[in-house]
Amino acid sequence: MSSKRWNVTPAEHDFMVKHQAHITRAQLTAMLNDKFGHNLSVEKVRSYTKRSGLNRVIRTMITDGPEHDWIAKHQLDTPRNELTATFNKRFGKSISIMQMNGYCQRKGLYMDDLIRNRKPVGTIKRHGRFLRIKINATQWQTLHRFTWERHHGKKVPEGFMIAFADGNSDNVDIDNLVCVPESISLVISHNNKANTSDPNLNKAIMLTEALNSMVKKPIKRLGSLRL
Numbered sequence: 001m002s003s004k005r006w007n008v009t010p011a012e013h014d015f016m017v018k019h020q021a022h023i024t025r026a027q028l029t030a031m032l033n034d035k036f037g038h039n040l041s042v043e044k045v046r047s048y049t050k051r052s053g054l055n056r057v058i059r060t061m062i063t064d065g066p067e068h069d070w071i072a073k074h075q076l077d078t079p080r081n082e083l084t085a086t087f088n089k090r091f092g093k094s095i096s097i098m099q100m101n102g103y104c105q106r107k108g109l110y111m112d113d114l115i116r117n118r119k120p121v122g123t124i125k126r127h128g129r130f131l132r133i134k135i136n137a138t139q140w141q142t143l144h145r146f147t148w149e150r151h152h153g154k155k156v157p158e159g160f161m162i163a164f165a166d167g168n169s170d171n172v173d174i175d176n177l178v179c180v181p182e183s184i185s186l187v188i189s190h191n192n193k194a195n196t197s198d199p200n201l202n203k204a205i206m207l208t209e210a211l212n213s214m215v216k217k218p219i220k221r222l223g224s225l226r227l
Helices: 010-022 025-036 042-051 066-077 080-091 097-106 143-152 182-188 199-223
Strands: 124-127 130-134 140-142 160-164 177-181
Touching: 010 025, 010 042, 025 042, 066 080, 066 097, 080 097, 130 143, 140 143, 143 160, 143 177, 160 182, 177 182, 177 199, 182 199
Parallel strands: none
Antiparallel strands: 124 130, 130 140, 160 177
């Protein structure tokens, strides 16, 4: 059991020497447990290999010469997952995408920027709280802002933001999007009067606060004048 002291036998040591260089410690642990009927932990195996000087060969399986030349020739316009799969098939290897990435970085081999970001225009993905949409070859925009601008045929005015009437940032239906001044952001935060269970009421509150904000600004400017 993993809780007991592991008295490594010569056969177990030789097995690790033979197999450990090009696999992870988790894989090595699984192989040991299967081969010798143990229930070893990964940490126990990692500790033993470290004490015994059994080091993984991270820069594995890709050699200078034909393999390097092939990668250098094809990597510029080929995504790393495709490059790795084709390389493994051509040279009979089994390297991972992470290993291919690491090798290319060490050798100063970098993909073309457009190839690195080849997702088609219109692709939607999450970025933090919000969904984003790819709008051209190199640019992304938040989906709710894109939806509002496309529907109204104009940009969101400077100093304004697009809020969600129901509080759900994944709901980008145009009826759920409200264009309001950034200055009332506190009103539409989680602890405020525009956080009811009724999206229509929330929308009305937001628009009312927006109007109040817009009315107050000229009044403040007028009050600051000295006649």
